[in-house]
Amino acid sequence: MSIYLVNKLCRQALHDLSLREALKRDPQAAIAAWPFTDEERKALLAGDVARLYELGANAFLLQYLTRWQIFGLSVPVYSERMRKAGQPP
Amino acid sequence: MAEIVAGIGVPHTPSLPAQIAKEGPASDLAVLFREVAGELAAARPDALIVFADDHFNTFFLDNFPTFAIGIADRTTGPNDHTAMPGYELAVHDKLAAHIHAATVEGGFDLAFTQDFGIDHALMVPLHFLTPEMKIPIVPLWINCLVPPLPGTQRAHAFGRAVRAAVESFPHKLRVAVLCSGHFSLEIGTPRIPPNDRAGIPDPDWVSHVTDHLRHARVARLIEEATAARLAEAGNIAGELLNWIAMLGVIGDHAPRFIEAQPALGHAFAVWRWN
Numbered sequence: 001m002s003i004y005l006v007n008k009l010c011r012q013a014l015h016d017l018s019l020r021e022a023l024k025r026d027p028q029a030a031i032a033a034w035p036f037t038d039e040e041r042k043a044l045l046a047g048d049v050a051r052l053y054e055l056g057a058n059a060f061l062l063q064y065l066t067r068w069q070i071f072g073l074s075v076p077v078y079s080e081r082m083r084k085a086g087q088p089p
Numbered sequence: 090m091a092e093i094v095a096g097i098g099v100p101h102t103p104s105l106p107a108q109i110a111k112e113g114p115a116s117d118l119a120v121l122f123r124e125v126a127g128e129l130a131a132a133r134p135d136a137l138i139v140f141a142d143d144h145f146n147t148f149f150l151d152n153f154p155t156f157a158i159g160i161a162d163r164t165t166g167p168n169d170h171t172a173m174p175g176y177e178l179a180v181h182d183k184l185a186a187h188i189h190a191a192t193v194e195g196g197f198d199l200a201f202t203q204d205f206g207i208d209h210a211l212m213v214p215l216h217f218l219t220p221e222m223k224i225p226i227v228p229l230w231i232n233c234l235v236p237p238l239p240g241t242q243r244a245h246a247f248g249r250a251v252r253a254a255v256e257s258f259p260h261k262l263r264v265a266v267l268c269s270g271h272f273s274l275e276i277g278t279p280r281i282p283p284n285d286r287a288g289i290p291d292p293d294w295v296s297h298v299t300d301h302l303r304h305a306r307v308a309r310l311i312e313e314a315t316a317a318r319l320a321e322a323g324n325i326a327g328e329l330l331n332w333i334a335m336l337g338v339i340g341d342h343a344p345r346f347i348e349a350q351p352a353l354g355h356a357f358a359v360w361r362w363n
Contacts, residue, residue: 004150011145014170053279059324060234061145063277063286076284078277085279 003056010061023070047071050085091255091262095132096339096360101269103209106173121357122217128359134265136181137224140331141210142233154200159228160185168206181225191254214269233327241311244330248337268335270328272298273354291322292351299349305341
């Protein structure tokens with residue numbers, strides 16, 4: 001159930017300002033110490049919210065990332081990608 | 090000896106404080122909140138029970154309760170960076186402790202917290218309805234967001250258990266019940282509209298629910314609002330459970346006032362019966 005960490009990252013981006021700033025500055029470095037799976041890390045860094053949703057990430061938490069355009073996720077980009085997602089597990 | 094004197098239902102959208110401040114006191118939303126606030130004040134409550142869903146702020150997925158109660162003498166909010174003033178307010182710890190004990194005794198094994206902040210689901214309604222924050226609250230959280238949600242039957246029974254608890258509270262107290270949340274709302278999923286992160290997928294359901302509420306058809310509403318039906322109305326539409334729990338507390342009354350805004354997915358309502 002490692003997708004939990006993706007949810008935790010999204011939540012922490014809201015509550016932990018230093019993490020949020022680090023994610024804005026250098027996303028790859030900011031999550032380097034987080035033990036994501038390779039697939040999760042790749043999807044996060046690519047802003048592939050559709051894949052993260054399909055892996056079971058919580059949509060309410062994922063869309064937080066658009067507030068600060070973390071991983072390149074502006075609202076239009078998030079919407080366009082998410083609307084193509086398949087069903088979660 | 091405590092008695093239930095009013096029920097209130099409103100939205101809690103986190104953008105509302107900033108939006109209403111910008112639109113001014115004559116805007117539809119400002120007028121609706123003012124009308125509800127006037128009714129709540131006229132009910133002269135000594136305490137306010139609040140049914141709300143926590144949006145991963147007070148609790149998180151490491152420990153996420155289906156039903157929970159806050160028992161402390163003070164709390165603060167919002168704890169989720171909502172654009173609105175911050176408040177410190179009183180919690181009615183004696184009533185909360187009594188509700189906790191009585192509902193557990195009655196078969197609802199509530200989680201509880203004695204050290205908590207509260208998010209926009211409580212603070213946005215309180216900001217508009219009781220801005221002086223002089224009425225002590227009892228926060229009751231229901232999981233409306235992370236399936237599996239409790240069923241509507243269970244949420245209603247929870248409300249009835251809270252009512253029984255209030256009625257056995259051994260002090261004279263006028264208690265109002267506040268609930269909030271959308272009837273239809275989709276956030277962040279593949280069903281959102283283009284170029285947006287949220288939408289209202291089912292305005293007809295909002296009108297339908299409102300119609301049931303207007304005519305006190307609570308049993309019909311409970312029967313129709315299955316997990317599948319709520320999911321169709323949106324991944325946040327489970328917030329109807331807050332309203333159904335509130336109805337369990339107040340009983341099957343017709344509201345004195347109800348107005349839906351289907352395009353916004355929500356409604357404003359007041360129940361008073363004497």
